[in-house]
Amino acid sequence: MGMTTLWPSKMRNTQKVQWQHLLFVKGTHAISCDVDLRSDGQYAATLFPLWAPDDHVTEMFKRPNEAMRWHAEMAQRLQASGWLLFEANAVTSAA
Helix, strand or coil: CCCCCCCCCCCCCCCCCCEEEEEEEECCEEEEEEEEECCCCCEEEEEEECCCHHHCEEEEECCHHHHHHHHHHHHHHHHHCCCEEEEEEEECCCC
8 A cells, every 4th residue: 555645736825834644553552653844944753652652763854855755664664564544634834
C-alpha cells in the first residue's frame, strides 16, 4: 500500500503547511508519525507511540525534503509491519 503526501498543490489560496500528521493503529495501540516546522527553521520528524509517550523518537532536519523522506519511510515501515493508516492531516496553523 503506498503513501500519499498531503503537501498542498499549487492553488490560488495555498497556505504554508506547518505540520504533517499521520495516525496509525494496530489493535488497541496508536502511533503518531509527524513532521513539523520548528520556530528555528528546522524540521522535526517524530514517531510518538501514544501508549508510551516517553518512547518517542525525533529526528531533526534542515531541509523539508529530508524530513518528508524520513516520514514516508517510517510510514512505509509501519504499514509493512501491519499498522493501518487511520488518519492523515496537513495542518496550516498552530493548534
